[in-house]
Amino acid sequence: PAAIQRQDYAPPAYWIDAVQLTFDLDPAKTRVLSKMQVRRNPQVAPQPLRLDGEELNLARVQVNGAGTSFKMEDGQLVLENLPGGHEPFELEIFTTCQPIKNTQLSGLYVSEGTFFTQCEAQGFRRITYFLDRPDVMATYSVLLRADKAAYPVLLSNGNLVESGELDDGRHFARWVDPHKKPSYLFALVAGKLVAREQKIKSRAGTEHLLQVWVRAGDLGKTEHAMNSLMASIAWDEARFNLPLDLERFMIVATSDFNMGAMENKGLNVFNTKYVLASQATATDVDFANIESVVGHEYFHNWTGNRVTCRDWFQLSLKEGLTVFRDQEFSMDMAGSPSARAVKRIEDVRVLRTVQFPEDAGPMAHPVRPDSYVEINNFYTVTIYEKGAEVVRMQHNLVGREGFARGMKLYFERHDGQAVTCDDFAAAMADANPGSELSRRLEHFKRWYSQAGTPRVKAVGQYDAAAQTYTLQLSQSCPATPGQADKQPFVIPVTLGLLGPQGAALPLQLQGEEQPGGTERTVVLHEAQQTLTFTHVAQPPVPSLLRAFSAPVVLECDYSDEDLLLLLAHDSDPFNRWEAGQRLLLRVAIESIAAPAGGTGAGAGFDQRLLPPAIVQALQGVLRHPQLDAAFKELVLSLPSEAYIAEQLDTVDPQRVHAVREALRLELATALQADWEWAFETHQDSGAYRPDPQSAGRRALAGAALSMLCLAAQAQGDSVWPGKAYQRFKSAGNMTDRFNALAALVTSGHELAAPALQRFHALFKGDALVIDKWFALQAATPDRAGDALPAVRALMQHPDFSLKNPNRARSVIFSYCNGNPGGFHRADGAGYAFWAEQVLQLDAINPQVAARLARSLDRWSKLAEPYRGAAREAIARVAGHAALSSDVREVVTRALA
Ligand code: HT7
Numbered sequence: 001p002a003a004i005q006r007q008d009y010a011p012p013a014y015w016i017d018a019v020q021l022t023f024d025l026d027p028a029k030t031r032v033l034s035k036m037q038v039r040r041n042p043q044v045a046p047q048p049l050r051l052d053g054e055e056l057n058l059a060r061v062q063v064n065g066a067g068t069s070f071k072m073e074d075g076q077l078v079l080e081n082l083p084g085g086h087e088p089f090e091l092e093i094f095t096t097c098q099p100i101k102n103t104q105l106s107g108l109y110v111s112e113g114t115f116f117t118q119c120e121a122q123g124f125r126r127i128t129y130f131l132d133r134p135d136v137m138a139t140y141s142v143l144l145r146a147d148k149a150a151y152p153v154l155l156s157n158g159n160l161v162e163s164g165e166l167d168d169g170r171h172f173a174r175w176v177d178p179h180k181k182p183s184y185l186f187a188l189v190a191g192k193l194v195a196r197e198q199k200i201k202s203r204a205g206t207e208h209l210l211q212v213w214v215r216a217g218d219l220g221k222t223e224h225a226m227n228s229l230m231a232s233i234a235w236d237e238a239r240f241n242l243p244l245d246l247e248r249f250m251i252v253a254t255s256d257f258n259m260g261a262m263e264n265k266g267l268n269v270f271n272t273k274y275v276l277a278s279q280a281t282a283t284d285v286d287f288a289n290i291e292s293v294v295g296h297e298y299f300h301n302w303t304g305n306r307v308t309c310r311d312w313f314q315l316s317l318k319e320g321l322t323v324f325r326d327q328e329f330s331m332d333m334a335g336s337p338s339a340r341a342v343k344r345i346e347d348v349r350v351l352r353t354v355q356f357p358e359d360a361g362p363m364a365h366p367v368r369p370d371s372y373v374e375i376n377n378f379y380t381v382t383i384y385e386k387g388a389e390v391v392r393m394q395h396n397l398v399g400r401e402g403f404a405r406g407m408k409l410y411f412e413r414h415d416g417q418a419v420t421c422d423d424f425a426a427a428m429a430d431a432n433p434g435s436e437l438s439r440r441l442e443h444f445k446r447w448y449s450q451a452g453t454p455r456v457k458a459v460g461q462y463d464a465a466a467q468t469y470t471l472q473l474s475q476s477c478p479a480t481p482g483q484a485d486k487q488p489f490v491i492p493v494t495l496g497l498l499g500p501q502g503a504a505l506p507l508q509l510q511g512e513e514q515p516g517g518t519e520r521t522v523v524l525h526e527a528q529q530t531l532t533f534t535h536v537a538q539p540p541v542p543s544l545l546r547a548f549s550a551p552v553v554l555e556c557d558y559s560d561e562d563l564l565l566l567l568a569h570d571s572d573p574f575n576r577w578e579a580g581q582r583l584l585l586r587v588a589i590e591s592i593a594a595p596a597g598g599t600g601a602g603a604g605f606d607q608r609l610l611p612p613a614i615v616q617a618l619q620g621v622l623r624h625p626q627l628d629a630a631f632k633e634l635v636l637s638l639p640s641e642a643y644i645a646e647q648l649d650t651v652d653p654q655r656v657h658a659v660r661e662a663l664r665l666e667l668a669t670a671l672q673a674d675w676e677w678a679f680e681t682h683q684d685s686g687a688y689r690p691d692p693q694s695a696g697r698r699a700l701a702g703a704a705l706s707m708l709c710l711a712a713q714a715q716g717d718s719v720w721p722g723k724a725y726q727r728f729k730s731a732g733n734m735t736d737r738f739n740a741l742a743a744l745v746t747s748g749h750e751l752a753a754p755a756l757q758r759f760h761a762l763f764k765g766d767a768l769v770i771d772k773w774f775a776l777q778a779a780t781p782d783r784a785g786d787a788l789p790a791v792r793a794l795m796q797h798p799d800f801s802l803k804n805p806n807r808a809r810s811v812i813f814s815y816c817n818g819n820p821g822g823f824h825r826a827d828g829a830g831y832a833f834w835a836e837q838v839l840q841l842d843a844i845n846p847q848v849a850a851r852l853a854r855s856l857d858r859w860s861k862l863a864e865p866y867r868g869a870a871r872e873a874i875a876r877v878a879g880h881a882a883l884s885s886d887v888r889e890v891v892t893r894a895l896a
């Protein structure tokens with residue numbers, strides 16, 4: 001199919017103001033009667049009505065109660081003989097569909113005997129013919145009819161207005177949603193479910209009913225999701241004055257879901273992974289993710305649902321803004337400045353390891369793309385995470401209060417509308433006249449239109465005689481597909497200067513009468529700018545891009561001593577962590593480039609790779625009496641293989657893997673006594689709580705155990721693996737249990753096998769835990785080429801199914817994306833496996849297949865023989881005749 005261009009946007013020729021839907025639910029043949037109140041859009045020249053539809057059986061079309069002529073064109077239902085004038089008319093369409101055959105999980109489908117819908121982005125057209133585009137907003141009244149024994153619970157958006165019995169054991173429920181919404185926010189659920197309920201009162205005193213619907217056996221695992229929902233509601237009201245606008249707000253969990261969750265108006269549908277948690281079955285990370293995803297979907301109620309996107313090119317309008325909001329929510333919930341910084345580091349780590357490569361690869365696109373073939377391929381880290389950074393920069397340019405003013409104006413102007421990214425930025429700027437954002441708005445908006453990660457180069461020069469420090473900042477941005485030349489961006493650079501002993505220096509720019517604090521944000525908007533700081537008594541070390549104030553790559557010629565100073569003293573925790581990462585990255589890159597050393601994992605390096613000063617500095621952080629455990633764990637984690645690879649022009653993935661493994665082993669042995677101390681002193685006392693502080697302690701203890709098992713394995717000692725096994729058996733929560741299991745599995749100790757067996761036996765009825773069991777094994781470091789055969793064996797396990805996205809992700813994605821040493825095989829067998837699985841998955845679920853297809857995005861950076869083998873595998877997929885448009889778009893771009 002041809003690409004859709006943003007420039008071709010045209011308003012719809014018709015409006016649909018109201019819809020009445022009647023569903024007779026049957027897995028094999030569901031009947032859907034749609035009655036729509038339609039009128040011509042007076043702003044558009046008269047033309048036929050073209051309704052989207054996919055995999056539907058059309059039985060009847062009537063206009064104002066009488067049959068009418070129609071034709072099918074490019075899958076659309078085309079109606080030409082419609083009433084003239086601008087009066088509304090009633091269009092009635094009767095169709096059937098086959099939910100049980102819907103393995104794509106888009107539209108109406110059946111999961112474990114329950115009906116679910118997924119309509120974003122274009123799933124509603126798989127339910128009935130419609131103007132399936134976000135700028136057509138209608139009110140919905142939905143009548144659901146189904147067998148009562150099989151489907152006792154019938155849910156849809158809005159309020160339940162009527163329910164009762166029908167003949168033949170059937171029953172019905174009528175739901176009316178008072179809010180106008182685009183079709184992508186429609187939802188229904190019907191099946192055997194139970195709910196945790198909670199009544200709450202808003203600040204204004206209105207009562208609301210909250211429900212979390214799950215399968216009967218899962219009710220005990222819904223408390224955290226409900227608490228997260230209540231916290232989200234309170235937070236949005238307190239921080240942005242945005243109340244819950246519904247009498248009833250429901251979350252429903254399903255184990256068959258393409259993504260994390262979906263913000264359907266008043267009826268959010270969630271992947272079970274982001275709802276169900278108990279201390280015995282979920283890790284601290286699971287608990288944190290649930291809080292964040294519940295928040296994210298709830299926050300969409302305003303940013304996405306009340307104000308929605310004009311077209312899908314504007315997707316980041318709702319996603320970037322809502323990610324920013326969920327990030328802020330998690331930070332506010334975390335509480336302490338240190339816990340906030342940990343969250344920021346985690347978010348930036350995702351951005352840099354996933355989004356930066358996307359922005360440098362064949363799928364690079366602006367935050368507001370210019371074209372797409374398949375919109376599902378554009379639910380990307382660029383739209384979400386980079387989009388959130390673009391919102392964060394606006395927040396930083398106008399300040400916290402200014403941002404709140406901008407949000408207020410945005411809703412005053414656009415509540416109930418379908419709008420654009422420009423509208424959002426305009427509201428922010430107009431609410432903050434005189435701000436840097438408002439003065440440079442058009443220029444700032446290049447962040448929406450230009451793809452690629454800008455590089456900022458900083459060169460400092462100290463003049464002892466003049467007591468000045470000059471900082472020259474320059475920016476550039478590499479070409480991306482379709483965008484050869486880039487204009488300069490508006491880049492907020494938050495910075496400080498450290499004296500030789502690490503003290504924060506007062507900042508006084510040339511021309512200023514007095515120093516103005518020890519930190520400030522300068523705005524780099526030209527290709528090159530120079531800042532001169534005066535009254536600088538000694539050569540300083542600059543701390544730049546604090547808190548990662550812009551999504552850029554910062555190049556600065558730091559010496560090891562500079563970085564050690566920043567690691568020890570920077571008042572900005574982000575840059576403290578960053579200094580440690582730069583030191584480790586530097587060692588990794590130098591070791592990769594060094595001629596000596598074999599490529600066996602963890603072997604072949606005769607000399608020490610880590611300079612003693614770095615080891616000592618890391619030891620200082622690990623033993624630091626004031627720093628939080630979560631922060632220590634982040635500082636002591638090596639940059640990932642993906643991140644290291646991204647810094648190289650040509651990547652030998654086995655060499656990267658070997659060097660990183662060698663560094664891990666060196667850190668494990670050099671700090672062995674410190675890891676023992678860390679493990680012993682970070683044990684839980686008291687009841688399990690998943691708060692950031694307790695989670696941080698468990699994370700550090702888990703990292704320590706992993707390092708201790710690694711060192712022990714290299715030394716042929718079994719004491720720590722034995723302790724890990726004991727802990728695995730006796731742990732009182734999943735975090736400790738899983739960390740112990742992972743320590744055994746990743747160190748390759750023989751106790752890993754009985755532990756894995758025991759884990760499976762303990763949790764065999766719990767799909768989410770079994771997903772962890774699969775994922776851990778699929779990501780286990782390769783030893784002599786055993787990873788791929790192990791993955792193939794896992795796929796033969798009776799619990800494996802390609803049809804369930806969570807399970808497919810736990811094995812195939814964990815191997816292809818999370819096990820670089822096992823996946824990038826010199827014989828190309830990892831890539832051949834990838835091609836095979838992309839094709840198999842594509843026949844079942846193109847959205848999931850297209851995500852897997854992205855695993856080889858960065859193939860052109862690979863050294864031979866990997867490069868050739870990867871290209872061949874991509875070409876094999878591309879050569880397949882019956883490919884979905886989803887996968888075709890990804891592989892075509894990869895080969896372009
Ligand atoms: N807005 C949603 C994005 C989405 C999605 C969710 C589930 C399955 C398919 C989907 N396609 C698009 C999720 C969100 O960002 O909140």
Ligand code: ZN
Nearest residue numbers: 296300319322
């Ligand atoms: Zn979202």
